[in-house]
Amino acid sequence: MDLDTFGDQLDRLRGAALADVAAAGDLEALDERASHYLGRKGTLTALLRSIGAIPPEARPRAGQLANAVREAVEAAMAARREALAAVQLERRLAAEATDPTLPGRPRRRGSLHPLLETSRRIAEIFGQFGFVVYEGPQVETDELNFQLLNIPEEHPSRDLWDTLYTDLPGHLLRTHTSPGQIHVMRATRPPIRALLPGRCFRYEAVDASHGFEFFQVEGLMIDEGTTLSDLRGLLDEFAHAMFGADRGTRFRPGYYPFTEPSVAFDVRCVVCDGTGCPACGRSGWMTILGAGMVHPVVLRNGGIDPERYQGFAFGMGTDRITMLRYGINDLRLFLESDVRFLEQF
Numbered sequence: 189m190d191l192d193t194f195g196d197q198l199d200r201l202r203g204a205a206l207a208d209v210a211a212a213g214d215l216e217a218l219d220e221r222a223s224h225y226l227g228r229k230g231t232l233t234a235l236l237r238s239i240g241a242i243p244p245e246a247r248p249r250a251g252q253l254a255n256a257v258r259e260a261v262e263a264a265m266a267a268r269r270e271a272l273a274a275v276q277l278e279r280r281l282a283a284e285a286t287d288p289t290l291p292g293r294p295r296r297r298g299s300l301h302p303l304l305e306t307s308r309r310i311a312e313i314f315g316q317f318g319f320v321v322y323e324g325p326q327v328e329t330d331e332l333n334f335q336l337l338n339i340p341e342e343h344p345s346r347d348l349w350d351t352l353y354t355d356l357p358g359h360l361l362r363t364h365t366s367p368g369q370i371h372v373m374r375a376t377r378p379p380i381r382a383l384l385p386g387r388c389f390r391y392e393a394v395d396a397s398h399g400f401e402f403f404q405v406e407g408l409m410i411d412e413g414t415t416l417s418d419l420r421g422l423l424d425e426f427a428h429a430m431f432g433a434d435r436g437t438r439f440r441p442g443y444y445p446f447t448e449p450s451v452a453f454d455v456r457c458v459v460c461d462g463t464g465c466p467a468c469g470r471s472g473w474m475t476i477l478g479a480g481m482v483h484p485v486v487l488r489n490g491g492i493d494p495e496r497y498q499g500f501a502f503g504m505g506t507d508r509i510t511m512l513r514y515g516i517n518d519l520r521l522f523l524e525s526d527v528r529f530l531e532q533f
């Protein structure tokens with residue numbers, strides 16, 4: 189091949205390449221063109237390789253011509269690439285453009301569930317007296333839920349109709365948070381100040397004041413010389429923090445298998461303040477929790493010597509405390525997940 193032929197072919201390719209580059213409508217098309225002319229198997233690449241077929245004395249000149257063409261095509265491609273990129277960016281920005289005069293989208297804010305909020309408030313109050321939160325499992329053994337808490341086989345709360353059993357023999361859904369007492373006693377040594385919040389289960393016909401699923405908070409304190417008056421003082425502090433500093437309180441005798449003696453703890457009715465109303469059965473008092481001195485048998489079951497240590501325990505329904513706090517009259521609202529209800533807290 190002589191220099192003239194080579195030059196003609198170069199000119200033709202140069203013309204075709206520049207026209208193609210100018211016609212490329214987007215970056216993809218341009219990439220395809222670049223590969224067509226300048227790629228490993230590109231037509232311009234092939235022509236440049238054919239320089240070897242030109243007589244030796246004409247090769248330097250052929251090389252100059254070829255490089256000039258390649259540089260011109262590369263420069264045209266770079267310029268076109270820049271222009272196309274700018275256009276595409278502009279289009280994208282136009283598509284994403286925001287209208288600053290439009291009203292903003294309201295961001296829905298969540299809030300804590302009232303039961304959780306109350307549970308935390310209770311933990312906060314008792315936390316000031318050194319009580320530490322401990323969470324036990326929701327599936328318990330019969331032994332932990334009943335036997336070790338001094339609840340014998342014939343106790344009414346063990347009735348098949350009151351308890352939800354699992355397929356696993358000897359396992360049930362805990363009917364109270366009290367098994368946590370045994371867990372804590374076995375896991376730590378006195379002095380103990382533990383708060384045991386959590387979900388509990390009972391086989392119940394559901395109505396405004398009964399649920400098969402409900403929430404409790406239990407407290408346990410064990411130390412040398414712990415007395416019933418310590419319990420009374422602590423519960424008074426709690427009632428005042430939760431229901432007002434001048435809220436009247438009282439102990440009444442109660443009965444639980446795992447405490448001896450046992451008491452019910454009442455506050456002046458939060459609705460009528462003691463004058464008597466339907467909410468308090470006209471008595472002026474509302475029972476908010478049960479409590480008592482931990483039974484020596486239960487202490488022993490927890491590995492604690494009842495000759496040396498005494499303790500008290502108390503338990504309250506988180507649902508009931510929450511209902512009293514907010515004036516809620518139906519416990520079913522707590523688990524219905526109705527946003528209209530939950531948004532009020």
Ligand SMILES: [Zn+2]
Binds near residue numbers: 458461464466470
């Ligand atoms: Zn009342």
